Amino acid sequence: MIGFFEKFSDIIATFSDSTDGNLSFKWSGDNVLANRQTFFNQLELSLPNLVTVQQVHGNKIIKVISKDRGRGSTEKNWLNGYDALITNEKNIILGIETADCLPVFFYDKQNQVIAIAHAGWQGVVKEIIPKLAELMKKDYNTKSDSLHIAIGPHIGKCCFEIKQDILDMFPSKFLQKINNRLYYDLTALVVDQLKTVGVHHKNLEISSVCTSCNHKYYSYRRDKSANQGGQLGIITLI
Numbered sequence: 459m460i461g462f463f464e465k466f467s468d469i470i471a472t473f474s475d476s477t478d479g480n481l482s483f484k485w486s487g488d489n490v491l492a493n494r495q496t497f498f499n500q501l502e503l504s505l506p507n508l509v510t511v512q513q514v515h516g517n518k519i520i521k522v523i524s525k526d527r528g529r530g531s532t533e534k535n536w537l538n539g540y541d542a543l544i545t546n547e548k549n550i551i552l553g554i555e556t557a558d559c560l561p562v563f564f565y566d567k568q569n570q571v572i573a574i575a576h577a578g579w580q581g582v583v584k585e586i587i588p589k590l591a592e593l594m595k596k597d598y599n600t601k602s603d604s605l606h607i608a609i610g611p612h613i614g615k616c617c618f619e620i621k622q623d624i625l626d627m628f629p630s631k632f633l634q635k636i637n638n639r640l641y642y643d644l645t646a647l648v649v650d651q652l653k654t655v656g657v658h659h660k661n662l663e664i665s666s667v668c669t670s671c672n673h674k675y676y677s678y679r680r681d682k683s684a685n686q687g688g689q690l691g692i693i694t695l696i
């Protein structure tokens with residue numbers, strides 16, 4: 459596992475890797491519950507406080523409250539129809555599951571607000587990430603100076619090949635052509651989106667690890683139907 463926002467003492471933000479085992483109920487495979495229990499024990503966190511969402515490659519955000527705790531933590535009874543979660547309550551752990559998509563962690567230090575988003579290319583195109591930053595500003599009085607964002611390991615421009623059929627959906631400036639194949643830099647697009655909503659570059663923490671290149675991570679793009687699992691990203695106030 460790797461941690462983010464480690465200079466702050468009032469938050470835990472962590473992302474698993476395959477040495478933690480499959481932590482995603484979205485992939486069949488055994489031991490998800492046991493692997494999650496081990497992962498949470500290592501972090502000294504309580505698994506029943508975890509909340510996850512269905513993840514439908516949309517851009518809907520849910521405001522999580524204490525009665526939601528446990529949804530999607532030990533079985534597939536996650537909150538339906540969402541790809542991002544936000545809360546300002548302690549004792550709630552927000553989680554998303556990925557295997558190439560971008561896991562994006564949000565932290566407003568001043569107002570003690572946290573959020574997390576699952577963003578594949580569809581979520582990125584639907585602007586879920588800037589939408590979440592805007593929601594924090596509008597509904598939680600988040601100021602740019604206090605908004606910290608981390609992006610965990612995800613598919614890099616080295617491996618994210620796109621075909622002509624979806625090309626029109628992407629701004630062309632982050633497209634690269636190599637040996638007649640088209641590759642897209644989703645990370646650069648997200649950074650650009652965040653800049654347009656006033657997020658400071660100095661407050662960004664971005665993993666350069668590509669989940670498809672690095673075999674420490676589960677990758678659907680690399681392993682296709684043979685993929686054995688997914689990573690879990692979590693964030694909580696402490």
Ligand SMILES: [Zn+2]
Binds near residue numbers: 616668
């Ligand atoms: Zn790669």
